Amino acid sequence: MRASDKAYATLREDIIEWRLAPGTVLAEVEQSERLGVSRTPVREALSRLSAEGLTTAAGGRGVVVTDISLDDIDEMFELRETLEGKAAALAAERGERTVFEQLHAALLRAPELISESDPARHEYYALVGRLDEAIDSAISNSYLAQAMRSLRVHLVRVRRLAADDSQRLNAAALEHAAIAEAIASGNAKLAEAATTLHLHRSLSHVKATHSPH
Amino acid sequence: MRASDKAYATLREDIIEWRLAPGTVLAEVEQSERLGVSRTPVREALSRLSAEGLTTAAGGRGVVVTDISLDDIDEMFELRETLEGKAAALAAERGERTVFEQLHAALLRAPELISESDPARHEYYALVGRLDEAIDSAISNSYLAQAMRSLRVHLVRVRRLAADDSQRLNAAALEHAAIAEAIASGNAKLAEAATTLHLHRSLSHVKATHSPH
DNA sequence: GGCAAGATCTATGTATACACAGGCGGAGAA
DNA sequence: TTCTCCGCCTGTGTATACATAGATCTTGCC
Known part of the structure; x- marks a missing residue:
């Protein structure tokens, strides 16, 4: 399994299961350390999540977990x-x-x-x-x-x-x-x-x- | 404008205007040279295009422009x-x-x-x-x-x-x-x-x- | 002569170093 | 005391070097 897939699957699951609360800032370095991979696959994972709408790019300050009202x-x-x-x-x-x-x-x-x-x-x-x-x-x-x-x-x-x-x-x-x-x-x-x-x-x-x- | 945005916009336009025919293989190095940016922003652009469905990841052999039947x-x-x-x-x-x-x-x-x-x-x-x-x-x-x-x-x-x-x-x-x-x-x-x-x-x-x- | 197996090569996948921008804090002046 | 400006610092944006997998071509064997 590719590292980017692993990062994507983990983050996706964490968001869906509400382990990552809406508004949580997902910084690249922070997540890359938590998941044990480098920034590159984390970037790709975050980009996929943002395309799905689970996260939103918060200009310059990383991506944040989307809220559901x-x-x-x-x-x-x-x-x-x-x-x-x-x-x-x-x-x-x-x-x-x-x-x-x-x-x-x-x-x-x-x-x-x-x-x-x-x-x-x-x-x-x-x-x-x-x-x-x-x-x-x-x-x-x-x-x-x-x-x-x-x-x-x-x-x-x-x-x-x-x-x-x-x-x-x-x-x-x-x-x-x-x-x-x-x-x-x-x-x-x-x-x-x-x-x-x-x-x-x-x-x-x-x-x-x-x-x- | 970010290099990845430029790469994305250019490729997207080329595909929509049929300048890039369906089936065309978009190799990362090739496109990075054509667009004058490095592979990293090209990767991001290709990933966005694939999420939209304009390209499809062809396992191991780059991404190809999607056909319309x-x-x-x-x-x-x-x-x-x-x-x-x-x-x-x-x-x-x-x-x-x-x-x-x-x-x-x-x-x-x-x-x-x-x-x-x-x-x-x-x-x-x-x-x-x-x-x-x-x-x-x-x-x-x-x-x-x-x-x-x-x-x-x-x-x-x-x-x-x-x-x-x-x-x-x-x-x-x-x-x-x-x-x-x-x-x-x-x-x-x-x-x-x-x-x-x-x-x-x-x-x-x-x-x-x-x-x- | 054809098929299979291995080597090589080319492409993507990953890591990391560097550039740069935006924000925050501290210090100085009014 | 407060406002403003400058510098640092943390974060993303980009480039590039290296790892690795898959495909193709070649060579050897049947």
């Missing part, structure tokens, strides 16, 4: 609804039925994954990730897929901000199952509607459980 | 319709009426700009650019605006591919005027419809006038 969350979900709604509709038109039927079945069994004593809910989020990937691949549109991927980075940060109570996760799993079912049935309108519903519930939950800064 | 154009317009349709609707709801009334009036006078003997149609494209900026600013959604900006880079490349005949430009100006008018009237549905119409016409024109590779 309540308004940002509203904006993100507004874009997310647009992109994922369209994606679900396209997936219903173009996707392979069997793939989404299997995901639907797996999502109905999701409560088993959530009730287990896995605090990070790794298996559950991996399953939801598989649904995302299946949609990405079904839509046959790399530009749309790319736009959703860029947005997801920020959404993971928001997810970490919200409470992962099992009640909400069980409900969310059912909503995801509904999306998968609608796509499997080939009904574009229904898939879009199921996505809209899920996103509105998610946003409400985030805003209800957390009162950011 | 007919399928790519379809995909780009599919995403564009989703994003700009939503943006037009939001602008109608949230924008300031007077701004778009002025743009509407200016766009109705666009034929004057096009008939002049300006082969690059600078003034016309600047006016359309002002409409884009007005929408970006009216929607009050930086994530959506960012997604549209990333896409526009690629769209400019496509525009250069298509024939800029004045007949199409005059029609496009009227379509843009209709969008501005709909936004000014505050009618979200109408603004979205006008955008959809314009994009379909644009896509048809691109596909009709050009038979890429």
Whole structure:
């Protein structure tokens, strides 16, 4: 693994997991010492992070970790609804039925994954990730897929901000199952509607459980 | 101006204007000599271009200029319709009426700009650019605006591919005027419809006038 | 004669030295 | 005592030397 990849992965993880608080200044020398690599790969990592929007270049004084405000969350979900709604509709038109039927079945069994004593809910989020990937691949549109991927980075940060109570996760799993079912049935309108519903519930939950800064 | 900015701007322009053909390998040393800067700023420039999708890292063999296929154009317009349709609707709801009334009036006078003997149609494209900026600013959604900006880079490349005949430009100006008018009237549905119409016409024109590779 | 393996070469990946700019602190004068 | 100016110092911006990996070409063997 290249040193710049390692630096990028570490910093990205630290930001997403909120170990690096918004506003934190990431100086090149400081980070290069912390990560045990030289300034060059750190520079590249910081440049990639800034391109993604996780950090912002603060003219002359290094880069700082980007903040997420309540308004940002509203904006993100507004874009997310647009992109994922369209994606679900396209997936219903173009996707392979069997793939989404299997995901639907797996999502109905999701409560088993959530009730287990896995605090990070790794298996559950991996399953939801598989649904995302299946949609990405079904839509046959790399530009749309790319736009959703860029947005997801920020959404993971928001997810970490919200409470992962099992009640909400069980409900969310059912909503995801509904999306998968609608796509499997080939009904574009229904898939879009199921996505809209899920996103509105998610946003409400985030805003209800957390009162950011 | 920083050397890396200069390298980035030059390479970006060369790619967009098709002076660097798709598939061209951009070696770091070669470009650093051509641009008169060292490898470090060239690396940063290439990394930024790859993040935008104008170049692709070709494992071990430098970066190559990205190609645009007919399928790519379809995909780009599919995403564009989703994003700009939503943006037009939001602008109608949230924008300031007077701004778009002025743009509407200016766009109705666009034929004057096009008939002049300006082969690059600078003034016309600047006016359309002002409409884009007005929408970006009216929607009050930086994530959506960012997604549209990333896409526009690629769209400019496509525009250069298509024939800029004045007949199409005059029609496009009227379509843009209709969008501005709909936004000014505050009618979200109408603004979205006008955008959809314009994009379909644009896509048809691109596909009709050009038979890429 | 063809295929495979190794050496060489060329390109990127990394480290580091140097240049330079912007900010902060201290000192001097009003 | 306060304001201003100068110098230092810390940070990024750039250049370059060195490490390393992958590809290609050559040579030897089958």
